[in-house]
Amino acid sequence: MAGHGVVTVIIVHWNQPERCARTIDRFQHQGVSTRILVVDNGSEPPLLERLRAVVASSVHDVELVELGANRGFGPGANAGLQRWLAEGEGKWVALAPHDALPHDGTLCRLIAAAESRERAGLACADVGDGHVPVVDPYFGGMTVPAPRGAAADGWESVDYPHGTLLIARRACLEEIGLFDERYFAYCEEADLGLRARAAGWEVGLVRGARVTNPTMRSGSPAVDYLMHRNTLLLVREHSGRYHAFIRFCIALWQLARGVVQPSSRVFVFSAKGRAAGMIDFLRGRYGPPPAGLLGQAGAAR
Template identity: 70%
Template sequence: MDAPHATDDVVHVVVVHWNQPVRLRATLAALADQGVAVRALVVDNGSAAAELDAARAVVASAPIDARLFEAGTNTGFGPGANIGLRVWLAEGVGEWAAVVPHDALPDPGALAALIAMAAAQHHVGLACADVGDGETPVVDPYFGGMTVPARVAAGWEPADYPHGTLLLARRACLEAIGLFDERYFAYCEEADLGVRARAAGWQVGLARGVRVTNPTMRSGSPVVDYLMHRNTLLLVREHSGAYHAAIRLIIAVFQLVRGVVQPSSRAWLFSATGRLAGIVDHLRGRYGPPPPWLLREASGPEPAVG
């Protein structure tokens, strides 16, 4: 069914969904109370049949203008978001678009506040809301995307990249730098986008105090460790160069070996299988979706919306 024609005062929101229709319903309900008119495009990343049927019903009964695009396969977070962003760019309407995962819960009025704060700064291309962790996203030349303690308690704070829990993008910025690099699948794609935006002269930042929560984030999956290591190596190589990438590779191998022989040294997220596969695939130049054999071993991750 054709959706109503968008107008400049309507904010396009891409919602990346995978197998969580109940959480999707809560997210769409939250988007109805954002202080701006919202037009949502839900991109379903190959959900199972029952969950897809439920998602169709959720979108059809949403309290906002919402459409569903069925990708038919698990494309990943960045590629899934790109589907919706391409629709927005092609329609040619609206200065800002937002991207959220299927379980993001922005506080009432958060989207309007985020847009107002970004618009008040000079030449902002990308921005994000505050997840409440007191941290600011930065990109280290050796370690890639990471966070450091916040420098301000409230208001606008420059950042190296926007996190993806509630990401705001300006049309002119995406038209200039392109969309998410689909090699990343999930994790580190926001860091890559932020680095490219800043290199092109755009400002990137975080709206401290404009809150969004992501209550169902999970950790501990071999798939997540695989993606984090493979993609960090890619990010460092692409934006810091071969020397930094070689040092990061040595560090990754050292941490892997130490974690195997000395379990007490392991980080909060550690999977020897996932890390080794991520390192090997980076060296092979294999990016995009995780290998099927690793997905079969995984339990409980949500890489499609991570």
């Protein structure tokens, strides 16, 4: 895309070097010149060595930033975003987890759609599920079916950008700040989107700019922990304590029902993880989940 130079793409990685290699390759077919910044969230030594080999053997412009510990998706992204902001080059930055696979030209479509809107601050690619991201005052970040008659291509205003692949405008991040690191992972993009909208920036999903994520439906006790703790935090921060109290009561009822009625459980259900997340919300404990819960599925995303 003429006039935009090299676009920095930040990829947050944890323990999946082969998948990360595929993602790096996919970002070379985007209709724009890209520079890849891989932020490693403390991968296990053998897997980190394989990631180093991937980066060293790449014929593309790829750089590895090693954090040395699993700080979570939001803090890992922030490490890359802080570096990009400090360098002072480029109007747009892209962000994705290590297993996002953008279709050819997706990044070019995203930037073109956002550039056509003066106050576009955040935008995300289309995962192809026919849904749009919204924030409910009681249930937090979620997706709902797109309105009937919605365009198949182009910009669609949403409450927040999903984290499978998003772009951010430099001026927007300079005004509203980066991800709230209390979330560690999950709900941080909903918080960022709400802050952007509150500051007068537009947030959109770009139809026709496709990305797939083959592992986005993974579950673990850590995922259930983070989803519930962070949803309660998001609701309290943006809708108030009354809404958070009602959401807590709903979560408590769902937890009890899931224990006594297994058929009611959703795919991420973990009584241990969910109960711990609710307790930690009450305690004001944020950041990474307890070490006993943190597993493969709950790490980078």
